[in-house]
Amino acid sequence: MKTKRAAMKLRVFDAPQPQLVETLRARIRDFNRQHWPEVTRKPLAVAVHSDDGELLGGASGSSFGHWLQLDWLWVDPAMQGQGLGQQLLVEFERQGHQRGCRWCLLDTLEFQAKPFYQKWGYQEVWQQQAYPLTGQRSYLVKTLIDDAVV
Numbered sequence: 073m074k075t076k077r078a079a080m081k082l083r084v085f086d087a088p089q090p091q092l093v094e095t096l097r098a099r100i101r102d103f104n105r106q107h108w109p110e111v112t113r114k115p116l117a118v119a120v121h122s123d124d125g126e127l128l129g130g131a132s133g134s135s136f137g138h139w140l141q142l143d144w145l146w147v148d149p150a151m152q153g154q155g156l157g158q159q160l161l162v163e164f165e166r167q168g169h170q171r172g173c174r175w176c177l178l179d180t181l182e183f184q185a186k187p188f189y190q191k192w193g194y195q196e197v198w199q200q201q202a203y204p205l206t207g208q209r210s211y212l213v214k215t216l217i218d219d220a221v222v
Contacts, residue, residue, distance in 0.1 A: 108137070111136060112136075114135045117133075118164050119131075130145075131146075131164040140168030140176040142161075142164060142178040161189075164176075165214070178194070178211070179211045181208070181209055181210075186212070189212050189214075195212060
């Protein structure tokens with residue numbers, strides 16, 4: 073016996089409502105949890121503020137199982153070249169290491185900080201060409217915990 077299929081209507085949204093996007097994200101995450109029930113994404117951020125509370129730099133991302141993901145690292149232009157970026161990166165990695173992360177993943181654009189990350193041990197694993205039109209997006213990974221030690 074065939075089951076009757078409900079009428080369907082395909083719609084395109086140039087400006088989707090946040091609720092639709094969040095519902096899609098939640099349903100994918102629910103599906104993924106069936107395969108990784110013991111893994112949860114945990115947000116992480118480190119920041120440096122001046123004595124008067126002004127943000128001078130920060131890094132944010134999340135840990136997820138063995139992986140630390142760096143989404144954003146920013147240093148005030150007036151503070152660049154003084155080691156603040158390195159301090160933020162090292163502390164972000166240290167926190168990930170304490171959470172049991174073995175690797176850190178990040179991406180950067182050709183005009184951003186690829187040489188900076190490579191200087192601190194990141195290896196390029198993939199390049200996305202023509203991003204978003206003529207540029208290049210690089211994905212880099214660094215080992216935080218040597219497999220031989222674990």
